[in-house]
Amino acid sequence: MTNADPKELLELASRLAAEAGRVLVQERPRDLGVASTKSSPTDVVTVMDQRSEKLIVEGILAERPDDGLLGEEGANREGTSGVRWVIDPIDGTVNYLYEIPQWCVSIGVEIDGETVAGVVEIPMLGETFTALRGHGAWRNGETIRAYSAQSEGKPVPLERALVATGFGYAAQRRAVQGAIVADLLPLVRDIRRGGSAAIDLCSVACGRVDGYFERGTNPWDIAAGGLIVQEAGGKLGGLRGTAASVDMTVAAAPGLYEALCEFLEEHDADRDS
Ligand code: IPD
Ligand code: CA
Ligand code: CA
Ligand code: CA
Secondary structure, eight states: OOOOOHHHHHHHHHHHHHHHHHHHHHTOOTTOOOOEEOSSTTSEEOHHHHHHHHHHHHHHHHHOTTOEEEETTSOEEOOSSSEEEEEEEEEOHHHHHTTOSOOEEEEEEEETTEEEEEEEEEGGGTEEEEEETTTEEEETTEEOOSOOGGGTTSOOOGGGOEEEEOOOSSHHHHHHHHHHHHHHGGGSSEEEOOSOHHHHHHHHHTTSSSEEEESSOOHHHHHHHHHHHHHTTOEEEOSTTOOSOSSOEEEESTTHHHHHHHHHHHHHTTOOO
């Protein structure tokens, strides 16, 4: 058990996400290129991904030396306090590389394995999404709800849903996801591929899209955004009643959530990869 205060953890997460965001905007090298690739040639890392993670990790450990860490660019530490920080130092690296403004810094904080606080900082849009378990979700301090203006507070049927999605980096997974999108496209209002899973989740949480699904997400992609969706009244999970995971992450307001899961369960059935 830990006696950490989730509100204080959110404050530290928000401060570090804002600081990382500032560095990513102001200190981006002019000749920024790909530093290395990971699982495939499309899975790129820049020096700024590494710098952002370093800044966040050092900031956490300076104040909370006993906490655990999980970061996309290598942070991995058990910790002894019961608190673990799940960090995506740039979510949407390809957008960042091409100077497309949809990228963010995402930090989720767990206590005893449960996410209790999350922040998604989107510097180029001037938006900070936050959530505290049991207390709500906010954009720049204003409460948000997972219903689009078009839904009038009622469940949106699939045929009127604007659905965001993303593609993991593994080639086989991309082919599978592409096939699912091809099946879904005629059934929905339209599809969006924004390039940042955490922003997609925040977009569900504030009604900027109606739903989101993706195969192949990692814990750092969904830790903060997942809590933000749930605290905004949306649902988050995987298929067949499972939790959101690398196999599938689905997020939407109730009603559409079930319809999306049903579609995905049928169309994803024999496409295991
Ligand atoms: C990626 C983005 C993208 C999603 C991929 C993620 P990264 O994260 O969130 O939208 O489709 O699955 O890996 O590599 O830019 O942090
Ligand atoms: Ca990455
Ligand atoms: Ca990511
Ligand atoms: Ca990343």
